[in-house]
Structure formats: structure tokens, C-alpha cells
Amino acid sequence: MRAGNLREVINIYTYSQVTNELGEKVKSKVLFKTVRAERKNKGGKEIEVNEQLTPIQTVQFNIRFDDSIDETMVIEYLGKYYNIRYIEPIKKVITQLITSKSK
Numbered sequence: 001m002r003a004g005n006l007r008e009v010i011n012i013y014t015y016s017q018v019t020n021e022l023g024e025k026v027k028s029k030v031l032f033k034t035v036r037a038e039r040k041n042k043g044g045k046e047i048e049v050n051e052q053l054t055p056i057q058t059v060q061f062n063i064r065f066d067d068s069i070d071e072t073m074v075i076e077y078l079g080k081y082y083n084i085r086y087i088e089p090i091k092k093v094i095t096q097l098i099t100s101k102s103k
Contacts, residue, residue: 006036010061011076012069032073038062039077065089 013029020026044057059082061075075082
């Protein structure tokens with residue numbers, strides 16, 4: 001991977017249990033890391049949820065390898081959140097290919 005291809009900036013969030021103002025434990029997104037990535041659109045479709053059509057977009061992000069990133073995390077890119085579906089190390093564990101779906 002060439003460094004010049006990492007044009008996009010993505011934020012990776014992890015979930016954490018925090019206590020809200022009412023003293024309840026709730027799940028909250030916490031910024032884990034900001035990285036540069038190469039983005040590739042891999043298609044999309046519409047699914048029916050509660051009698052409404054919802055668009056789903058599949059996107060791949062290619063980033064420098066980081067073994068602390070896993071499938072439980074969420075990617076934020078241009079104000080949209082993407083669930084990580086799977087992570088594939090490529091090119092002798094120098095980079096990772098993250099395939100994600102929009103929420």
C-alpha cells in the first residue's frame with residue numbers, strides 16, 4: 001500500500017459502559033483511534049425494516065495494520081457510522097482490509 005492512497009480520515013469507536021446522569025449503566029461510543037484509510041465502495045442494497053426501505057452500503061477501508069482493532073468496534077466516516085463485519089490482514093500483515101456495513 002502506498003501512503004498516498006490513505007486519503008480518508010476515519011474514526012474508530014469502541015463501546016464502553018458509562019454511568020449516565022440518572023446513575024444507570026449504559027453503553028456509549030468512545031473514540032478509540034483516528035487513522036488514515038483508503039476507502040472503496042463495494043455496493044449497496046435496500047432492505048425492509050418495519051415496513052420502510054432502509055439503504056445499506058458496504059464499504060471497505062484499507063488501513064495500516066493494528067491488531068487492537070476488532071469486529072466489535074464501529075467506524076465513523078463523514079458523519080456516518082459503519083459496523084465492522086470482518087477484518088482481513090493483507091500483504092504479510094502490513095495492512096488490514098476492513099469490510100463494513102452502514103448502520
